[in-house]
Amino acid sequence: MAVESTGPETLAHLLARRIVMDGPISVGTFMAEALGHPRFGYYMRRDPFGSGGDFTTAPEISQMFGELVGLWCVDTWARLGGPGPFHLVELGPGRGTLMADLLRAAAVLPLFRDNVTVHLVETSPSLRERQRQTLHPVLGDAVHWHDRLEDVPEGPTILIANEFFDALPIRQVQKTNHGWFERLVDVEPDSTEEAPRFRFVLEAFGSSGNRLVPDALRDAPDGSVVEVSPASQAVARLIGGRLAAAPGAALVIDYGHTHGPAVGDTLQAMCRHAYAPVLEAPGEADLTAHVDFTAIATAAREGGAQSFAPVEQGEWLSRLGIRQRAAALTAKASREQARDIRGALDRLIDPAQMGRLFKLVALATPGAFADAPPAGF
Numbered sequence: 111m112a113v114e115s116t117g118p119e120t121l122a123h124l125l126a127r128r129i130v131m132d133g134p135i136s137v138g139t140f141m142a143e144a145l146g147h148p149r150f151g152y153y154m155r156r157d158p159f160g161s162g163g164d165f166t167t168a169p170e171i172s173q174m175f176g177e178l179v180g181l182w183c184v185d186t187w188a189r190l191g192g193p194g195p196f197h198l199v200e201l202g203p204g205r206g207t208l209m210a211d212l213l214r215a216a217a218v219l220p221l222f223r224d225n226v227t228v229h230l231v232e233t234s235p236s237l238r239e240r241q242r243q244t245l246h247p248v249l250g251d252a253v254h255w256h257d258r259l260e261d262v263p264e265g266p267t268i269l270i271a272n273e274f275f276d277a278l279p280i281r282q283v284q285k286t287n288h289g290w291f292e293r294l295v296d297v298e299p300d301s302t303e304e305a306p307r308f309r310f311v312l313e314a315f316g317s318s319g320n321r322l323v324p325d326a327l328r329d330a331p332d333g334s335v336v337e338v339s340p341a342s343q344a345v346a347r348l349i350g351g352r353l354a355a356a357p358g359a360a361l362v363i364d365y366g367h368t369h370g371p372a373v374g375d376t377l378q379a380m381c382r383h384a385y386a387p388v389l390e391a392p393g394e395a396d397l398t399a400h401v402d403f404t405a406i407a408t409a410a411r412e413g414g415a416q417s418f419a420p421v422e423q424g425e426w427l428s429r430l431g432i433r434q435r436a437a438a439l440t441a442k443a444s445r446e447q448a449r450d451i452r453g454a455l456d457r458l459i460d461p462a463q464m465g466r467l468f469k470l471v472a473l474a475t476p477g478a479f480a481d482a483p484p485a486g487f
């Protein structure tokens with residue numbers, strides 16, 4: 111493909127030009143640019159949630175989800191000894207719906223609301239604006255936004271992250287009969303500069319592949335693909351460090367697996383509630399990958415936190431009383447609303463829907479939950 115001097119019109123043009131000049135990029139770089147490029151990144155320019163968007167998250171399905179997370183935060187804060195002023199941090203808050211529902215439920219303990227400072231870690235300017243609109247009636251201007259967790263002030267912390275880690279870049283490595291090679295993204299040689307297309311290739315020498323593959327999977331069969339997310343591990347290590355330095359706990363909710371390092375290509379693109387080819391239109395579709403909860407917990411422990419065994423979302427919500435909450439809402443609902451509540455309950459807890467695929471892991475200051483694990487774990 112020849113390089114011309116016309117300016118890029120889409121992220122695909124920009125990435126293709128970069129690849130032609132500098133060589134293939136890692137899957138992680140492709141994903142990071144597709145989601146977070148300041149001008150063309152998927153999250154930078156749109157509100158992707160709900161029936162008119164590309165996907166629906168648990169807080170957008172029902173208020174019950176955020177309310178139960180709110181009760182977990184209140185209980186956790188009380189169990190931490192109610193350490194006075196504290197930071198309530200949310201990573202990747204979407205429309206701000208989870209935080210709004212959480213804070214409404216947290217009104218059961220006025221002291222919680224009196225002591226809380228809310229920090230939202232969000233890179234998208236358009237979603238920040240959406241969060242401001244959602245939270246202004248609840249918090250006024252008392253919300254702090256940050257680009258990175260590192261920027262949140264130190265101190266006692268309760269942190270939540272729903273469907274944040276699945277949006278962090280992964281890298282992929284593949285086993286060949288010559289060893290492990292990193293998978294890269296290259297430009298299709300027969301595509302044009304006006305309409306670039308992309309394809310997967312393997313790195314030339316296997317230097318990154320051999321470094322990235324976890325020891326436990328080194329002997330996997332030829333053709334196996336393994337995913338690692340150094341970006342996720344770095345954030346988890348940072349959370350661990352925060353929880354080691356001051357009292358606190360974190361709740362990570364996402365879709366993924368708990369069986370440790372595994373083979374499998376889970377990178378997927380969603381557009382208008384349907385799967386799309388992952389390399390087809392960078393910046394136009396949501397890109398996610400299964401979260402490796404074992405890797406998150408391990409990194410958080412390396413950072414200094416304690417971790418609690420992951421629980422499936424259906425089980426966790428049931429333990430926190432979602433059926434009782436659904437019954438209370440239904441008692442005051444019209445017939446149509448009651449049907450919606452039933453549908454939302456099923457979607458959140460049914461093992462065939464979100465109940466099994468989605469999981470939660472709790473992280474905490476070592477020893478802070480010596481008597482019993484955090485609620486639902």
Ligand SMILES: C[S@@+](CC[C@H](N)C(=O)[O-])C[C@H]1O[C@@H](n2cnc3c(N)ncnc32)[C@H](O)[C@@H]1O
Nearest residue numbers: 153167202203204231232233234237272273277
């Ligand atoms: C799938 S959405 C989840 C939204 C919300 N938690 C929910 O459950 O509805 C991912 C969120 O993370 C944000 N995000 C993605 N990558 C990020 C990054 N590297 N740093 C901060 N926020 C990020 C997105 O803008 C979006 O708000």
